[in-house]
Amino acid sequence: MVRMTPPKPSLEMLRTLTDENVLRSLMAHPRLTRAEISARTGISKPTISDSVQRLAGAGLVVDTGERTTGRGRAGSYYSLSPLLGAALVAAITPHGVVAEAVDALGHVHGRVRTALEANAGSQVAAEALVTAAGQLAGRIPGRLRLAVVSAADPVDRGTGRLVHLPDAPFLVGDLDPATVLATTVSGPVLVDNDVNWAARAEHQAGCAKGVDDFVYLHLGQGLGCAVVSDGVVRRGHRGLVGEIAHLCTAGPDGLAMAFTEVFAVLGLRRPSSTAIDVPVLQELLARHDEQAERVRAVLVRAIGGVLSAAVSLADPRMVVIGGEWGPYPGLITAIDEHFSRTPRPVPLTAAVLSSPELTGARSRAVEELRSLIVRTARPAPEA
Amino acid sequence: MVRMTPPKPSLEMLRTLTDENVLRSLMAHPRLTRAEISARTGISKPTISDSVQRLAGAGLVVDTGERTTGRGRAGSYYSLSPLLGAALVAAITPHGVVAEAVDALGHVHGRVRTALEANAGSQVAAEALVTAAGQLAGRIPGRLRLAVVSAADPVDRGTGRLVHLPDAPFLVGDLDPATVLATTVSGPVLVDNDVNWAARAEHQAGCAKGVDDFVYLHLGQGLGCAVVSDGVVRRGHRGLVGEIAHLCTAGPDGLAMAFTEVFAVLGLRRPSSTAIDVPVLQELLARHDEQAERVRAVLVRAIGGVLSAAVSLADPRMVVIGGEWGPYPGLITAIDEHFSRTPRPVPLTAAVLSSPELTGARSRAVEELRSLIVRTARPAPEA
């Protein structure tokens, strides 16, 4: 359903729109003269001058003091006020926390890495997150106005909390980023799982660039996937799109079973855990004896079953495979070969980005920060 | 990615927006005085008067000649011009063609039904469609400005043509509604399959009203489903979302096989066809002997496998079951019971609407016609 009620027209709306044009121009280009903004937006010079004056008065935009050089009169460069603040981008995995601050221009202002011991627990992760956020907050001129968090666990869409699904590993553990960051970050905290952010990154700058419908299959310690439909990562009602542990597929002897169950039967799960034993699996994928071939064939068919579901329910233009062991060279070609014999084959590609979850979260953070700035025509109070 | 470049502000834009407010008001209410429009939109009376005068001059709006009665000065009623035309809504199944004309108010102006003999072929269906469209075009004051077509086959999203997938029945047959209707309909022809339209209908007015994430499972002669995500029916890259014939699920003896294969093994397909034999299946669902129970158990488990895929990849808030034999009372409760023992159960409901595909297509037609009218009201963007 499209918007039923168009917005009420008013002169204030026009002014706001002009200001938005100016701000967006300065977000795309670090410094511009009023004449350049005018040329870029197609809005007349006097109108731009008015808007810049308004925005400068409100503290959103500052005269940098720099001047143009070259023929003609020197122009004054304007840019976004540094006090507009930044967004926190954080990725939490069982191995550690990575956090950075990013401003409305998309520039990264600092990066903090905290390693975590295995099984350190969500409490420790939460502390590492807060510490990192605090350090970053001290390094930037403004304050942290929002946060975008990637977590290596399913995320409840409504609450932003990490959720534990049956028979799926709970890698990070019970954690509520919004609560944890409430004191350090003044605005909204957006949380999603790493696979979804990775898919976003591959969509914007990776192997799925420009592909508006694709599926990203993550094969690592956990099993997950992301569904990008009409250019957007779809999350579903609770945010659990792509939690494929229980997807019905083919196991050994052609028996139907849950995807995660296949790994259990093959002995590829870590002891007393529902997580995949990645080292064992990688070692197995490297071998070429008969037993390894047999296991690999089972895996390929199981993954094929998952892809048949993805093709049926998402109709992707391509399938991207990522994760710790998914893009293993021999595996992809084997899946591809199996897949090409199915009734609806789809091109298969390995993910190409490193730390895609951070890239994806960062792009969302920049987007969100920009729209926050445009929405609130108000300067961030000094830190 | 949200819009990067906001629209350029101008007074013309305000005027256009005012006109759109007026038109949308008159689309929601058949006749209104200028004062009523003003009250409804919150825009001042003089502005509305200007706009109505403009639109009346352009022929989009007409003074009906009627006047208000009651206290106070009598006001003139205005309404949309009947010459604005209508949209064609058509549903094509192997059994026949149903077509109607609908105007911008959502009123149905005529309905034509043409029965088709079994296996009549797509040629005959195309002729029936053209004939029906021609009849309807003669019954309305304006002309047919667009068409929305429902077809009981998968539809290619890019071309609007019906496509034949391996191992799925090709019920209507090779048909290109856009070409067929080119002479009768002056504008765009939107085509989608009946399951997607049915899901749209259930979303807007049926059992999934207000539910922005759900899955509609169609169990009839063909097997299909629709995925509604974030309030919109998702179609995927080629428009083949929901073509679940090859989805890997559990068959007899717990063997993994394609969904449609289960029916083949159970002997529930029509002879030398990939279509489900609905009468046989219905008869079987009504029986209660041991063999029927056994077959039913297999079906329930197979459908359960499909639903596990839907839950994993779409995370619906609910599952709606429609189709000729899907909403069979005993079947739904059996699926529900089986489903409730899975790790991620989701509420199950039977579809409630009759001819949902027509309802869904009609609502899209009205929406599209309205937006077409609003678009043509604004000055044509120069080439």
Add this chain to the structure above:
DNA sequence: ACCTTTAGGCAAGAGCCCTTACTAGAATGG
């Protein structure tokens, strides 16, 4: 007959954007 109520019109005013024309200032070229 008079009052109340409502639709609609008119006039004044403010705001926003645009065009045109002008001024200011910096590099270039003789």
Add this chain to the structure above:
DNA sequence: CCATTCTAGTAAGGGCTCTTGCCTAAAGGT
């Protein structure tokens, strides 16, 4: 050194839209 040329920015005026406030017209109630 001065004139030229080119560009940034400003000023003035105009057109357009929306709003407020007041007025008239017309119908119903008292």
